[in-house]
Each structure stands twice: as structure tokens, then as C-alpha cells.
Amino acid sequence: MIRRLSQPRERGIPEATVARLPLYLRALNGMSERGLATVSSEDLAHAAGVNSAKLRKDLSHLGSYGTRGVGYDVEYLIYQISRELGLTQDWAVAIVGVGNLGRALANYGGFVSRGFRIAALLDADPDVVGDHIAGLNVEHIDELETVIRQRGVSIVVLATPATAAQQVADRVVAAGVTSILNFAPVVLSVPEGVDIRKVDLSIELQILAFHEQRKMDRMTGGAAMAEEWPEAVDL
Amino acid sequence: MIRRLSQPRERGIPEATVARLPLYLRALNGMSERGLATVSSEDLAHAAGVNSAKLRKDLSHLGSYGTRGVGYDVEYLIYQISRELGLTQDWAVAIVGVGNLGRALANYGGFVSRGFRIAALLDADPDVVGDHIAGLNVEHIDELETVIRQRGVSIVVLATPATAAQQVADRVVAAGVTSILNFAPVVLSVPEGVDIRKVDLSIELQILAFHEQRKMDRMTGGAAMAEEWPEAVDL
DNA sequence: TAGATTGTTAATCGATTAACAATC
DNA sequence: TAGATTGTTAATCGATTAACAATC
16 A cells, blocks of 8 residues: 555645644634634634635634634634644654754743643763753653653654764654654655654745845846856866 | 735746755755766655656756756756755845844854855844854844845844744845745734745644644544533633 | 657646635 | 625646656
């Protein structure tokens, strides 16, 4: 049975919809804090930065949780989206690699928010092991498998150097983890059934540069840049 | 004239293709370092983690840079993709917000890679201003407009707290910046023509949790979770 | 020439959007 | 009832993929 890595449906929620549910949830939480009881698709869509047709289509995949002529009950919708995303249970997260980025992630408020709990910080550097960061003791990478099993870690965040990422990925997968958030700038190779999401800062910058360049081309009257391989460049 | 924010084509390169070009570039750089002269679409696609049909389709949007029966010249393709992405010029980047994340970004090697140069680090906290990070002096946020104009900053990275992000975005847009990489967990509102890319750690985690939950449902025989709003919950 | 591999075609699939009937 | 707003339909658009003719 061949299945592609990121399997879209199960109870049939499109991947594009799943990726937007967290946005709706965040907007709804803000409304909840401000004491709003109900919200229309128009207002919620605006707060989340999408158009209202898309929002209604997305929510329709979860069920019929709105009321025609009225809108959506804020608290009820928060609950339904949270449940759909699996945030009504508690996920133990391990962060591997406690350099600048790992520290930033450990201290990032959004991480410890609803549904997630940092269960371990691990690093290979003896100088870092033993440090206290965000209320946690940094443990040695040798403890990786033990920590994963004993603390029920189901999501691992890779904030290691690029050179170490594949090796750590192999180990966490062998230990049974099937969800990895990868900050290392490498393409990880993992078995089918393991979900990887990748956050890549330099890729985001490069995409911005592409669009920025187009804007500048436009402003300078689309000055035709040399299309040819410059003669001077040494191959 | 109404145009959507992220305008896909100009010389007609699909947005999905643009987002993959950095992956190809990274794989090609690795091959260049290992001394490979040419590469087939099959091998390059494998290294980048996509299928070869998609790779060839993507590259065909840039031009005909391959040789049938042979493959692609590694150095030549690096040059063509770099040029397309605008990496043959130098982009001055300012990082606003020098907390844990801002420090991590400033020290992140990929940032200072080909095409990008950190031109300024800015923060509002007087205790942070004056710190030396990654060889740069942290400057006060009051200098934002001056720094942007004098140093030709064209890309701003927002690593501020969520509460400050919109205000800073307004200021950098007013100063003429049209490309923003936003790490703050808020939906920024910006005028048409300003490109925003968003990196959101908690959203990535939530998407992973969704898939993880599905896998667990499957393993436990799809144990039907309560679909209904629990009676006990207090609205 | 024979073998290899690109660039393109065309079919398919998934996502977006406007419009509106259903219904509160 | 009249007004408001959802949930769904259907059209459109863009992305993916396999297959293969072109051609080195």
C-alpha cells in the first residue's frame, strides 16, 4: 500500500483547511477574551485575514456549528476547532538542540500554550547540559530515547545544527515519534507515516527577495536584466 | 485597480514554484561543494525532496537550462536560480526585536548567507540597546526610520512581542519597506503591495497535533470521540 | 546510432470564490 | 414577517503528475 507522506484526509478535512484552523482559533480566543459571545463569518474571516467564503467552507468541513442569521457561538467554535486540532489533549514536546534557537523556542510563550507542554530540553554539548532554561533542566542527548519513552513525548522539535538533524531524526523515529518540527535547513529522510513540518528562515527570506526584486523591476520600468550567463563568471 | 496581496506572476512564475526554488538552490549548493558538474532532474529532485516531474516543470518556468540526455550544469543552474530569486544582489535586512528569537535570528548562519546582510538590530528596551550581538550594535527603535533610509533596508524581520508588531509594521511601511518577515503571532494589516511572510511556531505545532491525533485515532481503532459539546462545560 | 534525459502536454486533482437557497 | 447570515453549489483557477516526443 503506497501512501504519500502528508496524508490529507481521514474524516475528510483538506490540508489547506487544517493549516488555517489555528488562525481561526487564535482570532476566536482574542474575541473570547474581549467577551464576544457570537461572531459572523464576515468578522471572524476579517480577523483571521481570509475571506468569508473560505472561512465558511473551512468550517463546514468540521460540521454545522453556526446559526443562520446569527453567526457562530465563540466559545462553542473554540471548543470544536480545539477538539479537531487535538488540543483538548496534552502533547508532550521535546526540544533537541539548545542553542540560540532552542532557547528562544523554550521561552516562546505560544509553545506552552493550550495543548502543548515542553517535556524535555536536550543537547549534546556538556557545557549546556545542566543549564536551567524556561524552568527546565537541559539533559544530555544520550537520554533521548529514555526521555521520549518515559515522558510520552509525541512531538519533537529539532533545533540542532544541520549536520546533526538527520541523525537525531533517525533516533527519535526509532523511539516511536511520528511528528517532527524541523528548524534545521536540511531535507530530512524519514519513513512513511512520519509527519515533518519544516520552518526555514532563509527560505522565507529568499521568497521575499524574489517579490522585492519584482517590485523593483516594476519601479525601474522593468529594466531588462541580463538574461545570459555572464561571460566573466568562472565555471 | 484591485490586486490581491501576493501577486503570483510577473514573468509568470507560479507562487508554488517560487517557494521551491530555494530548496533546489540549497541542494545544488551542496552538490557544487561536493564537486558535481552536472545533475539529472531525478537526482536533484530526490535531494530536494520533490518528484522529478515537478522539478522539471518548475525549472521550465525559468527557461530551458538543461541539456537533454545529460542533465543540468550545477553552477549554471545555481546562477540562474539565484538570479531569479534576486540573490545576485545584496539585500539589507533589519531585525526588530532582540529578545531570544531576535538573537537567534541574528546568529543564524543561513541569514547572513548569500544575498542577505543584517544591516541593523533594533529594540525598544534600554537594557538591550547597546548590546553587541553577532558583531552588531543593538540600536534604539527610535532610530528605525533613519536606519531604514540611510542603510537602504528593504526587508524587515519582526521578532517583537505580539503587542508591538502592528505598530512597528506601520512604521516600517511608512518608511517605505515593502517586505516583512513576521514572527509575531498576529495577523498584520498592511497596505496593498506590501509582502508579508509569516512564521508561526504554534501554528506549526497545532498542525502536527492534528495529524498526530489522527494517527492515534487510527491505532486505537478510530475510537469515536465525543462529537457533542460536553454538558459540563460552562458557556 | 542507442541510450539518456529534458521540456511539454494533457489529464487529474485540490483549492478558491461568488452566488444564493436555506433558515434562523 | 423582514433581515441577516449560514452552508452548499458550481464555476474557476492553480498545482500536480504521468507520459512521451524531442533531442542531446
